[in-house]
Amino acid sequence: MFGAGIDVQGEGSSMKAPSHRFVQRPFSFVRVVLASNDVARRMLALFTASVLCVSLCVPSIVVADTGFSLETSHQAAFAADGDEGSVEEGEGEVDPPVEPTYVNVPYVMGAAVPAARSQIEALGLSVAVNGPETSTSVVTSQDPAASTSVVPGSTVTLTSEERQAETPALTDLIVGYYDAEADNPVWYPDVAQGQIPTVKQKGGKIQLLASVTWSTGKTEPAASQSVPLLWTSGDTGIATVDPAGMLTALADGIVTITCTSQKYGEVVGRIDVKIVGQDGAYVTEVAVTKADGTPYRDERVMFKETLDGTEGADLYATVYYSDGTEKHTWEGDRIDNLVWSVTDSEICYINPDTGRIKPKDDGSVRAVATVSGGMDGSVSGYVYVVIDTGRYNAENWPSNSLKVEITYEEDIANGIDTPAKTKVYDVGSFAALGTAQAAYTVVTNNGHYATLSAEGVTLSRFLADLELVAGEVSYFQFFANDNKGGGGGNKISADYLFNRPSYYFPNMDIGVENGRVAAEPMLALRDSWRPDTTEKDFGGMGEGRRFRLVLGSSSLTDSAGEKTVKFINTVKIVMQGAAPIREKNPGNETTNPSGPNGEGTGTVGTGPGSDAGSSDASGTQTVLGLSNQTESNADASQGADSGAGGGDGSGKRWQVFEMMSKAESNIDPVDLCNPLEPFLLPGVLAVMTVGGFMSRTRLRREMAL
Structure with a gap:
């Protein structure tokens, strides 16, 4: 707390309790004179009694930080100036005792100050508060437990301090x-x-x-x-x-x-x-209709007959507005903000102004009528268009299986075409990986955009099932039924697919990126393509473009339309570096790949002088894993020898290749006279059985042992 702050003014202004000694008073002579008179003595007694009553009835003041109250008990105490009083020398007079009152100094805070003041003044004490009485942070400078003796009639000044309250920010x-x-x-x-x-x-x-x-x-x-x-x-x-x-x-x-x-x-x-919806009546619905104005409801426009590029069909639209009005293209009404489009321009063409559609290929698309000025942006209606003439490329239909080939950059550099790993998914097994739904904004090359709603397997989940890490992939190559990209497959880097942002922009229609939603690229089983609208369409998704690579644009101007490959049947994943060496035959069993076409089998000859005495006409190759070995700083080499062997009497020569400490091999040309020399499998340590003799060989590549 703070130091004492009590000032007692007037008679008895000492802050100490009165001592037990005789005190000379200024009016003692007067009292002696009055004492000689009986009437005066009675008046003095009456005065003394009155003072005692006042002293005994003064209650103490207790003010806590939670409120203010007065106790009914008093804190008054009496101290006599001597046992029976003291008589002044020469006069024999005795002073009456002084009756001090002990008053607890209150602890006053905040709004309790006015209440404390009024009740203290009711006791006949005057209180002076240092600071505004309305202050919310006022405390006294005296501990509440302290008591001070106050002579009745004295003036008590209550001194307080302003203290800054701690207010959170x-x-x-x-x-x-x-x-x-x-x-x-x-x-x-x-x-x-x-x-x-x-x-x-x-x-x-x-x-x-x-x-x-x-x-x-x-x-x-x-x-x-x-x-x-x-x-x-x-x-x-x-x-x-x-x-x-x-x-x-x-x-x-x-x-x-x-x-x-x-x-x-x-x-x-x-x-x-x-x-939205503030500038006049807004569009509430768009319906694609027949020539008589009847809307297509769960129907399809079918092209069954064989058509050439000059024939087609007309589509119509009815636009409904919030004020109850309608416009009909089949009645000749002009709708300036109506735009026609198809979800796949490779299947058919549609005139964006008139809605006339012309087939280009067998397949299924959606013809969409889009009108701007809806309550929440653009409003669209659509109808499915099926071209099933048998005249066009029948392979432009959804793929029923997805083949995955995994290879390595060094294999490709060395001219090795055989994938290190292959896997085939059908639709069911692919969906079992776990599907997700997402919307993507695709900015096209002509400056338009579309909302692509899709359901499929994300690329990260796809790689996880293949036990591959995205950071170790160099690029993907997507091969499709329609041979898009000249038949060579669309090549897209892993960096583009995994490190470039892909978004859905719900406010693309008004040209702002606010509220964009990240959307991871996926291989879609079902999708919906809606041009010039931000509206999602999960309910209208179809399987007509399965399997389809879908991804979004990274900004309002980034064109990602060329990357959305459809009709994918094969995905080639090219990994960085070289294929790892894996143990294929820990039991040293002999197997025979017998050449690139996998034809024929072979048996192992028993060696020179053997009773079996022969080996067949085809070499045998055993595929082994590398044994655990510690690299040394010195190069380890194995000597080469040549000679004849084998029960069939054919001459054979071979060389053992020098092994280096950093898993790097320098190979002299292999010279095997036997025209049926076995083929070496890429990326493995091989044991060749040639006429009963075996030599360990290694390919020309650098890899960790």
């Missing part, structure tokens, strides 16, 4: 909004992950919210603590916001709302709000 302010449909608030970072609030109704409103975080680490709604906030709109032409955070839509667009705390430190939070 704001460290963060997060802005969200109340989702009326979900009946739940939505906070950042969910807003940043695509849940940007959208006002769709004309003149619609949305309640914005703020959450504050204190320096204590506690996070709570700003409204619960009555934190004063200032809400401002970045564009009052698009939307306004009132002091309570209620936003009102005025025009289409995206507006940034800023929330600033006005107390406890200046902290700012922001949120973007999308406004």
